Amino acid sequence: MSAKRDPAVLLLTTLVTALLLAAVPAASWAKAPSPGERIANALRSSPVYVDPAYEGSVPPTRQRELADQVARTDLPIKVVLTPLTKGDSFNGDSATLAEIVHDRLGVRDLILITTDGNFTDSLNGYEWPGEAHQAQDAVAAVGFLDAMEDTGLADRTAKAIELVEEGDGEKAYEEATEDLGGDPPPSNSRSEKGTSTQPWLWPALIAVLALAAAFVAFLFVRRRRVPLPYPRAVFTAARTADEALLRRQAEAEVLSLGESVQSATSSTSDLQRALDAYAAAGTVLDAARGTPDLAGVLALVAEGHDALAALITPAPLPLCFFNPLHGRAASHITWRLLGRRESLRVATCTTCTEAVRSRRAPEVLMSTTEDDRLVPYFEVSNSLWSRTGYGSLLAGPEDSLALRVGRGDFSRDLTVPERG
Numbered sequence: 377m378s379a380k381r382d383p384a385v386l387l388l389t390t391l392v393t394a395l396l397l398a399a400v401p402a403a404s405w406a407k408a409p410s411p412g413e414r415i416a417n418a419l420r421s422s423p424v425y426v427d428p429a430y431e432g433s434v435p436p437t438r439q440r441e442l443a444d445q446v447a448r449t450d451l452p453i454k455v456v457l458t459p460l461t462k463g464d465s466f467n468g469d470s471a472t473l474a475e476i477v478h479d480r481l482g483v484r485d486l487i488l489i490t491t492d493g494n495f496t497d498s499l500n501g502y503e504w505p506g507e508a509h510q511a512q513d514a515v516a517a518v519g520f521l522d523a524m525e526d527t528g529l530a531d532r533t534a535k536a537i538e539l540v541e542e543g544d545g546e547k548a549y550e551e552a553t554e555d556l557g558g559d560p561p562p563s564n565s566r567s568e569k570g571t572s573t574q575p576w577l578w579p580a581l582i583a584v585l586a587l588a589a590a591f592v593a594f595l596f597v598r599r600r601r602v603p604l605p606y607p608r609a610v611f612t613a614a615r616t617a618d619e620a621l622l623r624r625q626a627e628a629e630v631l632s633l634g635e636s637v638q639s640a641t642s643s644t645s646d647l648q649r650a651l652d653a654y655a656a657a658g659t660v661l662d663a664a665r666g667t668p669d670l671a672g673v674l675a676l677v678a679e680g681h682d683a684l685a686a687l688i689t690p691a692p693l694p695l696c697f698f699n700p701l702h703g704r705a706a707s708h709i710t711w712r713l714l715g716r717r718e719s720l721r722v723a724t725c726t727t728c729t730e731a732v733r734s735r736r737a738p739e740v741l742m743s744t745t746e747d748d749r750l751v752p753y754f755e756v757s758n759s760l761w762s763r764t765g766y767g768s769l770l771a772g773p774e775d776s777l778a779l780r781v782g783r784g785d786f787s788r789d790l791t792v793p794e795r796g
Contacts, residue, residue, distance in 0.1 A: 410635045411465040412473075416480030419454050423447070427458035430491075430529060438530040445534060449541040451509065452485045455533060460493035468493040472628045474502040479632065482685050484704075487511045489536050491529075499536050501545075505706040506726025514545030520552035619667055622701075626664070626673040630657045633680045646686045649778070653680030656781035663786070668743045668753045668761050671700040672786075675766040676777050678704070694767025697722035699741040705768075709733070713754075722768040760785045 409417065418425045423446040426434045434442070434457060446453045456477060462468040466476065470490045478486055487509060492498040501515030515536045518524055524532055539548050637650050657676035664670050675695050682692045696702040697711075705723035709732055712719045728738035743753040743761075754762045763785075764770055764777060780786070 409639070410632075412476035412480050412632065413635075413639070415456055415458070415473075416477055419456070419477070419481060423453060424455045425457065429459050430457050433529040434533070442530065442533055442537065445537050449537065451487055451541060452483070453487045453489065453537060453540060454481075455489045455537070457491050457529060457533065460491060462493075466493075467624065467628060469625075469628075470500045471502070472625065474500075475625075475629065476632050478502075478504060479636070479681050487540060489515055489533060489540070499532060501536065501540065505704055508726070509540055509543050510545030511540050512545065513549040514539035514542070517545065517549040517552040520549075619670065622667060622670045623661075623664070626657075626661055626670045626677075629674055629677040630654070630661055633657065633677045636681065636684055640684050643686075646683050649683035649776070650680045652778040652782060653677070653683060653776070656778040656786075659781055660786055666744065667701075668741060668756075668759065671695075671741060671753075671766065672761055672777070675700050676781070679767065679777055693723045694765075695723075696725040696728055697765045697768040698724060698728045698738040700766040701741065702727060702739070720765075720769070722765055758789055760789050 415425050422439075422443050424439050424443045426439050442455060446455065454477075456473065458473070460466060460468045460470060460473065466473040470493050473490055474488050477488065484505065486502075486504045488502045489511075490500050490502070492500050498519050499515050501511035501513075503509060503511040517539055518532050518536045521535070524535055527535075539545060542548070633650070633654050637647070637654055640647055640650065653676050657673050657680065660669055660676060661673045664673060678695055685692070693705040693708075694700075696705050702725040704725070706726045707724065707729055708721055709724050709729055710719050711722055711724075711732055724732070724738070731738040740752045740754075742750050743756045743759065744750055745756060753759065754765065756762050760777075760780060764780065767777060770776065
C-alpha cells in the first residue's frame with residue numbers, strides 16, 4: 377500500500393534542503409576575512425605584521441625584536457610591512473591600507489607604520505587622532521638619513537619606531553633634509569671687460585637662482601615627505617585638490633564598509649543602521665559632483681562603521697566639522713561664525729581645535745556656489761552637508777546622515793545645480 381506524501385511536509389523538506397545547500401558556501405565565504413581584517417586580526421596578537429613576501433627581509437627573529445621595541449615605547453604603535461601594488465585590495469595605496477586597518481582595529485589611538493606603494497624602500501607614518509607624536513614626519517625622515525642608505529627594511533623600521541618614540545618628528549625631518557637645497561652660486565661682483573652690466577644685476581641674478589634652487593628642493597622634499605596617494609584620514613587628496621584621488625578613496629571606503637557589513641555579527645538594529653549607511657554612501661558616491669559630496673561619502677562610511685562598533689564605542693565623534701577630510705574629530709568645541717551671534721557646538725580634529733583656541737582660522741572645506749564663488753561649505757544654504765556639519769549638527773541620537781539621505785534630502789539638493 378503506497379502512502380501519500382503530505383504537501384506541507386514535502387515543501388518543508390525542500391526548503392530545508394535548499395537552505396542547507398546554500399549555507400555551505402555562505403559559511404565558508406564568511407570565514408574568509410578580507411585582507412584588511414586579516415592584518416588587523418594579526419595586529420591584535422602582535423604589533424608587527426609582516427607579509428610572507430617580506431619574511432626574507434624581516435625574518436621572525438627580527439619581527440620579535442621589532443615587537444619588543446614597540447612594547448618598550450609604551451605607545452600605540454603598529455607596523456604593517458606588506459607589498460602594495462595597483463589593483464590589490466588597497467589599490468597599491470598605503471593611506472588606504474592605513475585607513476582600512478585603523479577601522480578594522482576599532483581603536484581610537486593608533487600610530488601606524490606601513491610600507492609605501494610608490495617607493496619600495498620607503499615607509500609611511502600615520503597617526504590617530506591628530507599628530508601629537510609627529511609620526512608622519514618621523515617616519516618620512518628615515519628615507520633621508522645617510523646612515524639608512526644601505527640598510528634593509530628591518531633596520532629602517534626600527535629607526536622609524538625610534539624616531540616616533542622621540543616625539544620630535546618635524547625636527548628629525550628638517551635635519552635629515554636640510555642639505556637637499558645645495559649651496560647657492562658663488563657671488564661675483566666683477567663684470568666682464570667691455571660689458572655694460574649694471575652693478576645691481578649680479579646680486580639680483582644670484583637671488584633669482586637661489587630662489588629657483590630652493591623651490592626645486594622644496595618640490596623634491598614635499599614629494600617625498602607627503603604620501604602621494606590618498607588623504608591620511610584622512611586625507612591628503614583634498615589638500616592637493618585632486619578630486620579623482622579622493623573619489624577613488626571614497627570608493628575604497630565604501631567597499632570596505634560593505635565587506636564589514638557582510639561579515640558583521642552585530643545586533644539587528646546596529647546592522648540595519650550600518651546597512652542604511654552603506655546604501656546612503658553608495659547613493660551619494662554615484663551622484664557626487666565635487667569634493668563636498670565625496671567628503672559626505674566618507675562621513676557616511678564612518679557612520680556605518682560606528683554602527684557596527686556600537687558596543688565598543690557607544691558615542692563616537694563624527695568627522696571633523698571644519699573639514700571632514702581631516703579625519704575623525706577628537707573633541708567638541710563651542711564656535712561662532714564670524715558676523716553671527718549664535719554659537720554652535722561642533723566636533724573638531726586636534727589641529728582645528730588648536731587653531732580655534734589660538735584665535736586662528738581653521739582649514740575649512742570649501743564649496744563652489746551657483747555664481748562660481750568659493751566659500752566654506754557650511755555657507756551653502758541648499759546643502760545637506762551645511763545643514764548637518766557632516767554629523768556635528770544632527771538633531772540627536774535618532775538622527776543620522778544615512779536617515780537624511782534615505783528620505784531624499786541629498787536628492788533634493790541636486791535639483792539646485794552647483795558648478796565646479
